[in-house]
Amino acid sequence: MGKLSxxxxxxxxxxxxxxxxxxxxxxxxxxxxxxxxxxSVLGQGATEETVAAMREQLGLGRxxxxxxxxxxxxxxxxxxxxxxxxxxxVSAAISDRFVNTLFLAxxxxxxxxxxxxxxxxxxxxxxNTIFDRVANVATLSTISSPEFFLGYILILFxxxxxxxxxxxxxxxxxxxxxxxxxxxxxxxLTLVLVVTAHMMRMTRAAIINLLxxxxxxxxxxxxxxxxxxxxxxxxxxxWAPIINVxxxxxxxxxxGVVLVEVVFVYPGIGQLLVDAVAKxxxxxxxxCCLIFAATFILLNLAADVGAILxxxxxxxxx
Amino acid sequence: xxxRFTDEDVLLxxxxxxxxxxxxxxxxxxxxxxxLTLHRGEVMGLIGxxxxxxxxxxxxxxxxARDGTRISDGSIEFDGMELTTASETERRALxxxxxxxxxxxxxxxxxxxxxxxxxxxxxxxxYRIKKRMAAQEDAMELYERLRLPNPREIGFRYPHQxxxxxxxxxxxxxxxxxxPDLIIFDEPTTALDVTTQxxxxxxxxDIVDQFNTAAIxxxxxxxxxxQMADTIKVLLKGEEVEEAPTREMLENPQEEYTKSLWAVRSxxxxxxxxxxxxxxxxxxVQHVDAxxxxxxxxxxxxxxxxxxxxxxxxxxxSGSGKSTTARVITGLLPPSSGQVLCKGEPLPPRYQDRTRDxxxxxxxxxxxxxxxxxxxxxxxxxxxxxxxxxxxxxGPKLKQRxxxxxxxxxxxPAKFYSRYPPELSGGQKxxxxxxxxxxxxxxxxxxxxxxxxxxQLVAEGILKLLDRLQSELGLAxxxxxxxxxxxxxxxxxxxxxxxxxxxxxxxxxxxFTPPHHPYTDLLLSSVPEMDPDWLSxxxxxxxxxxxxxxxxx
Numbered sequence: 082m083g084k085l086s087x088x089x090x091x092x093x094x095x096x097x098x099x100x101x102x103x104x105x106x107x108x109x110x111x112x113x114x115x116x117x118x119x120x121s122v123l124g125q126g127a128t129e130e131t132v133a134a135m136r137e138q139l140g141l142g143r144x145x146x147x148x149x150x151x152x153x154x155x156x157x158x159x160x161x162x163x164x165x166x167x168x169x170x171v172s173a174a175i176s177d178r179f180v181n182t183l184f185l186a187x188x189x190x191x192x193x194x195x196x197x198x199x200x201x202x203x204x205x206x207x208x209n210t211i212f213d214r215v216a217n218v219a220t221l222s223t224i225s226s227p228e229f230f231l232g233y234i235l236i237l238f239x240x241x242x243x244x245x246x247x248x249x250x251x252x253x254x255x256x257x258x259x260x261x262x263x264x265x266x267x268x269x270l271t272l273v274l275v276v277t278a279h280m281m282r283m284t285r286a287a288i289i290n291l292l293x294x295x296x297x298x299x300x301x302x303x304x305x306x307x308x309x310x311x312x313x314x315x316x317x318x319x320w321a322p323i324i325n326v327x328x329x330x331x332x333x334x335x336x337g338v339v340l341v342e343v344v345f346v347y348p349g350i351g352q353l354l355v356d357a358v359a360k361x362x363x364x365x366x367x368x369c370c371l372i373f374a375a376t377f378i379l380l381n382l383a384a385d386v387g388a389i390l391x392x393x394x395x396x397x398x399x
Numbered sequence: 400x401x402x403r404f405t406d407e408d409v410l411l412x413x414x415x416x417x418x419x420x421x422x423x424x425x426x427x428x429x430x431x432x433x434x435l436t437l438h439r440g441e442v443m444g445l446i447g448x449x450x451x452x453x454x455x456x457x458x459x460x461x462x463x464a465r466d467g468t469r470i471s472d473g474s475i476e477f478d479g480m481e482l483t484t485a486s487e488t489e490r491r492a493l494x495x496x497x498x499x500x501x502x503x504x505x506x507x508x509x510x511x512x513x514x515x516x517x518x519x520x521x522x523x524x525x526y527r528i529k530k531r532m533a534a535q536e537d538a539m540e541l542y543e544r545l546r547l548p549n550p551r552e553i554g555f556r557y558p559h560q561x562x563x564x565x566x567x568x569x570x571x572x573x574x575x576x577x578x579p580d581l582i583i584f585d586e587p588t589t590a591l592d593v594t595t596q597x598x599x600x601x602x603x604x605d606i607v608d609q610f611n612t613a614a615i616x617x618x619x620x621x622x623x624x625x626q627m628a629d630t631i632k633v634l635l636k637g638e639e640v641e642e643a644p645t646r647e648m649l650e651n652p653q654e655e656y657t658k659s660l661w662a663v664r665s666x667x668x669x670x671x672x673x674x675x676x677x678x679x680x681x682x683x684v685q686h687v688d689a690x691x692x693x694x695x696x697x698x699x700x701x702x703x704x705x706x707x708x709x710x711x712x713x714x715x716x717s718g719s720g721k722s723t724t725a726r727v728i729t730g731l732l733p734p735s736s737g738q739v740l741c742k743g744e745p746l747p748p749r750y751q752d753r754t755r756d757x758x759x760x761x762x763x764x765x766x767x768x769x770x771x772x773x774x775x776x777x778x779x780x781x782x783x784x785x786x787x788x789x790x791x792x793x794g795p796k797l798k799q800r801x802x803x804x805x806x807x808x809x810x811x812p813a814k815f816y817s818r819y820p821p822e823l824s825g826g827q828k829x830x831x832x833x834x835x836x837x838x839x840x841x842x843x844x845x846x847x848x849x850x851x852x853x854x855q856l857v858a859e860g861i862l863k864l865l866d867r868l869q870s871e872l873g874l875a876x877x878x879x880x881x882x883x884x885x886x887x888x889x890x891x892x893x894x895x896x897x898x899x900x901x902x903x904x905x906x907x908x909x910x911f912t913p914p915h916h917p918y919t920d921l922l923l924s925s926v927p928e929m930d931p932d933w934l935s936x937x938x939x940x941x942x943x944x945x946x947x948x949x950x951x952x
Contacts, residue, residue, distance in 0.1 A: 293466070295507040302461060303522045303573075304495035317512035393512050397557050 085395055089386050096382040103374040104156070108149045111363050152367070161368035166360045171368045175350065179372065181252065182342075182349035185265055186334035189272035193334075194327055197277045201284025201323075206311050208289060220278030232271045232344040239267060250345040268345040272338065276330040283326040287319035294318075321388035328384030336373040404438035410580055410613050411437040411460055416473035418455055418464065418637075429455055429468065431637045439580065440611040444628030444645070446618060446660075448854035449825070451634040453617045457583040460615060461498045462490035478580065495522035499574035501603075503586040505566035509558035515566075516554030519573045528577055541572035544609070545602045564595030568602050575606060582607070584616045588623060592716040592881055593925040600626055600927075601938055619854060621660060622927035625649055626934040633657050645931050659856070661929075666859055668866045670907050671891045673706050679743040680704035681760075681843045681875045682728060687737035689727050697723045698734070699899045707842060708869065710876040712890035712907075714883065714922065720899040721879045725845045728877070729761045741843075759789050762836035766848035768828035772820040778805075778831055779816050785838040804834040808864060826857035830864065837868070843875045850885060862889050883926045887911070895919050 119135035120127070136142060155162060161171035200220075204213045223231065240248035246266045256264065288311060291297060300314040339351035346352075350369055357365035389395050418430035430452045437443055445453045455468060462482035464470050475482040477498065482490055494500075499522075502508035510518060520534035529537060535554070542550035545568040558566060567587055574582050587603065588596040604627060607614050616627045624631055624645075631648045633640040633656070641654050652658050682705040689698040698720045705711045713721045726732040728739055730750030739746045741760050747753050765771035772781060779801055786792050786800045802812040808830040820828055829849060836844050846865065850858035866889060868874060880886060886893060886907070893910040895903045895918065903916040915923065924940075927933060 295502055295504060296510040298465070299500065299502055299508040300510070300521075302458075302463060302494050302500040304491050304493070304525065305521065306491070313513075314510050318510070393557050394559050397560060 084398055085389065088389055088395065092382055092385050092389075096378050099378050100375055103378070104153055104371055105149070107367050107370045107374070108152060109145065111367060112145050156368070156371060161371075162364040164357075164362055164365055166357075166362045166365075171364050174365065175353065175368055175372070178348060178350045178353045181347065182335060182338060182351065184261075185268060185272070185338065185342075185347065185349060186331070188262070188265060188269045189276070189334050190331055192269070193273040193276050193330070194280065196273070197280035197327075198284050198323065200277070201281045202288065202311060202316065204281065204285045205288035205292075205315070206308055208285070213285075216281070220281055223274040224278035227340075228271055228275050229340045229344050231274055232267070232341055235267050235270055236344075239270075248345070250347040252348055265347070268338075268341050268347055271341050271344075272334055276333060280323070280326050280330055284319070284323050287322045288315045291315045291318055317391070320391040324387040324391070325381075325384045328380045328387075332377045332380040335376045404441055408438040408440070409436060410439050410441075410478055411435065412474075412476040413456075413460065414474045414476075416456065416459060416475065417471045418452070418459060418468055419471045420468045422467075426469070426471070428471075429637050430459070432473070433634070433637070433639050435460075435632065437581070437613055437615065439613055441630065442607060442614045442616055442628045444616045444618065444624035444631040445634060446621060446624050446631060447634035447640075448619060448856065450636065452637040453619075453634055454585050456634075457500075457585050457615055457617050460581070460583060461494055461500065463494070492526075495579075496526045496528070496577045497579050498581045498583065499577070499579040501567075501570050501574050501582060501584045501587050504590045505570040505587075506558065506563055506590075508570065509566060511558055514555055514557055515561065515569050515573075519554060519569070519576055522573075523576050526577060534576065538572060538576065541575055541606075542569065544606060545569075545572050546598070547572075562595075564591055564599055567591060567595075567599045571599075571603055571606060575610065575612075578610060579612065581613045581615070584614055584618075586618050589618065589620070593883070593927075594716060594921055596623075596927070597925045597934070597937065600934060603627070604934070620927065622929050622933070625929050625931045626927060633660070649929060649931065666862060666888050668710075668862075668889050671709050672906070673709070673892075678707060680740075681707045681742055682877070683740040683743075684724065684728065685738050685740065687724070687727055687734045687739065689723060689732055689734045691732070696735075697899050698727065700737070701896075701899070701901055702737075703894045703901060703904055705843065705875050705877055707875050708873045709891045710869065710878055710889055711892045711894060712878045712880060712886040713894045713896060714880060714886055715896035716881065716922075718898075719896040721896055722847055723899075724896075725763065725847055725877065725879060728845065729763060730758075755789060759839045760841055760843050761845065762839050762841040762843070763845045763847060764829070764832045764836050764849050766852055768825065768832045768852070769820075771832055772828055772835075774820050777817050777819060778823075781820070781831060782834045782838050785835055789839045800838070804837055807837060807868065808834045810834075824857075825853055826860060829853060829857075829861055833861075833864065833868070837872075842873070843877070845877045845879065847879045848881070849878075851880065851882060858885075865889070883923060895922065 119132050119139060119141060123132055123135060140148065152162065159172050161175070163169070164171055164174060167174070200216055204216050207213050226234075236248045239246050247264055248267070250265050250268055252261070252264065292315060297310060297314055300310045305314070338349060339355060341347070342349040342351040343355060350372065353365065354369040356362075357369065413433065413435040416430055416433045416435075417428060419426040420429045421427075433452075433456060435443070435456070445456060447453055455465070458465055459470060459475060460477070462475060462477070462485065470483055473483070477493065480489075480493075482493075509515065516535050516538050519538040520529075520531055523529040523534040523537070524531050528534075538554050539551050542553060547553050547565055547568055553561065553565070553569070561569065571582075571587070584603065588599050591599060600623065606612075614627075616624060618624050628645050630642060631645050632642040633648075633654070635656055640656050641648075641652070643653075648657070649661075652661055684704075685702050687698055687701045688696055690696045701720070701724055703711065703713075713724065715721050723732065727734050730746065730748065730753055733748035738748070741757060746757055746761075750758065779798075782801050782804050783797055786804070787797055790800070792800050801816065805812040805815055810827060810830055815823075815827075815831075820831065823831065832849075849865075850861050853861065862885065865876065869876065876889075878885070878890060890907045892906050893904065894901055895910075895916065897918050902918050903910065910919065911923070913920070924937060930936075
């Protein structure tokens with residue numbers, strides 16, 4: 082086990098370093114803006130005095146490196162500073178929103194991941210049949226249409242024409258869990274449709290890729306039925322690529338939801354980001370970017386670790 | 400081994416079998432009408448070159464057509480059941496239970512994700528022949544009969560935790576799990592070292608005897624088939640050449656093709672001696688230790704000299720450090736201590752630090768010509784690039800040089816100049832590999848198992864070509880091989896390696912006459928001979944428990 086835990090620790094360390102590098106990029110990208118934050122926030126109409134006052138308030142007179150470490154130190158403790166627009170603490174503004182985004186992402190993931198993998202296994206089993214083609218064409222068409230378009234189509238048919246689900250997914254604190262699920266059904270479905278194709282096709286490809294292996298032929302020559310050949314002999318060896326694609330798509334569910342949240346007016350972090358960018362609220366933008374980056378890195382890290390754990394050579398060393 | 404078979408005992412009857420394969424958008428015949436009759440308890444050897452259709456017939460005997468092939472005509476009758484018209488479910492019900500299969504590479508044919516014993520128990524549990532626990536008990540008993548070490552424990556390991564020879568025996572045990580009537584052995588020892596091969600052969604022969612199982616033994620190695628089979632059938636390009644009982648076939652082959660197979664080891668290059676004057680060796684490996692990053696020592700104090708115009712064969716089992724030595728000489732792996740001299744001058748340890756002229760001296764020809772040639776690059780460029788790099792030739796001069804090189808390797812320049820590697824046969828590809836090495840105008844070439852992926856007749860051609868080039872161009876070869884027959888035919892000097900050490904070295908004639916170092920002796924006596932009694936004799940001499948891995952040297 083020593084080798085395995087060392088390998089995993091190494092990955093964790095690499096992940097940490099990546100987040101640090103990203104934080105540097107995020108912080109200094111804002112510094113690179115022409116003029117400085119005070120000027121860009123206040124716009125061209127601002128007087129010299131107001132700009133100077135703002136600089137003073139934000140502490141812009143001190144070197145960027147010092148401010149970076151202050152910002153990072155705060156961020157590690159969950160303090161991202163104060164919003165320039167509302168004066169509210171950024172962490173307070175973000176935390177509710179982030180929980181909402183996580184909820185929507187998990188809702189979509191719980192449905193999309195099993196469906197994709199099961200569909201992938203079945204399309205591999207019945208490859209090149211009508212079923213396979215229909216599944217491929219259907220998922221490919223959903224992935225190739227832009228998600229806001231998918232969202233509007235779903236609103237048209239499931240909300241406007243049949244009014245089965247609400248078109249707008251605004252939330253209130255007093256809703257029951259069932260209400261919540263119903264309210265967020267359409268954005269969830271949109272996300273599911275967007276991510277399924279990718280995961281399903283990877284599962285299918287990873288399995289089919291293995292079907293030419295000698296051990297698959299051996300399983301067939303032992304009289305193993307076709308479904309068992311796929312589920313018992315191919316799938317366990319196909320996990321590594323599948324886990325990676327699943328992680329990428331999970332990350333997308335969190336970081337790529339901006340458009341879907343806007344379409345359904347869902348109070349998630351994506352909408353907050355769009356608002357903050359429009360209002361040049363840099364502390365909020367920086368915080369959102371850092372959270373997105375951390376999610377991405379964390380999920381990929383989890384995928385790496387998952388791939389290591391499914392490799393029998395690493396799990397059972399000689 | 401003498402058995403009499405009668406018509407009532409017929410187990411498998413194949414008549415006028417035709418199989419087609421799909422390639423280039425059409426179906427082309429692979430098997431062109433083969434008959435085969437196998438009796439209960441009979442072992443039939445199928446031999447022929449690659450592409451002869453041996454494995455395809457083996458699979459067809461299970462009613463199985465590999466992906467991209469189809470059984471187009473003929474009948475396959477197994478124990479009264481016609482397989483060509485049976486449903487897929489009926490055919491599948493035979494596989495594993497009544498007909499089992501042992502594949503060439505056990506390492507690739509065991510599923511890496513499951514324990515050996517679980518894979519073993521899969522068929523008996525599936526067919527409800529045994530409960531899981533009983534199947535596992537039975538597996539341990541079979542492991543014991545096949546003389547696997549720790550028979551009660553070894554099954555609970557994963558395939559990568561077990562050595563190649565042990566895996567091959569575990570696979571034979573797996574084939575026995577349902578006590579089938581027929582086992583197809585598809586080149587079961589081809590991927591193994593000679594010292595390991597012998598124990599697998601003995602184990603297979605024993606177990607097949609004990610259970611009176613019929614077997615089809617597919618191989619390209621005549622000496623192996625002579626030990627295993629009651630009858631031998633020779634195939635060529637999807638057609639039968641001839642069939643006869645083993646002894647008769649060996650002593651008195653009827654057809655020209657069979658005779659040519661039998662005579663294949665006739666090529667012998669006369670043995671050269673080291674120059675008597677004090678010529679410097681072209682390559683001198685001196686006290687080299689090497690290891691891969693952070694790993695254990697792979698080479699331990701390796702020293703030997705290669706003199707101009709001579710062939711030094713480096714032999715040993717896989718993992719003995721033969722190829723690592725080659726990597727040290729070429730500079731791909733810098734040694735941790737010791738040095739390599741080229742004509743008295745020390746070579747920089749890393750190839751990046753070597754001059755063009757030093758790089759030129761160490762050219763390589765690889766085992767798998769398939770993977771060593773870029774499939775998307777024309778032959779003219781494959782050979783032309785080193786010619787341009789080392790000699791600075793351009794334009795018409797470069798073309799002339801490539802033509803010259805193609806002539807040297809006996810391929811018609813007009814025909815091959817602008818072709819791509821996938822259009823070539825295995826032997827032709829290997830010739831291109833040789834031409835690429837020659838393009839650098841080296842004095843020394845490393846040949847890494849260059850003939851082991853080739854059929855015997857083709858390999859013979861390559862050896863003759865290398866020999867001719869050697870005398871015409873005065874080349875020195877370091878010939879890495881595990882095949883002692885090749886060593887006999889081409890080497891001048893022999894270096895025997897084991898576990899990263901040189902255990903013995905000397906001129907060929909001395910090396911092949913006793914007394915040997917015990918390890919050399921083990922290697923030499925493990926090479927199968929054409930005599931059908933060879934295996935039994937060796938087993939008697941060594942005792943069954945003193946084979947291969949078990950033999951302590």
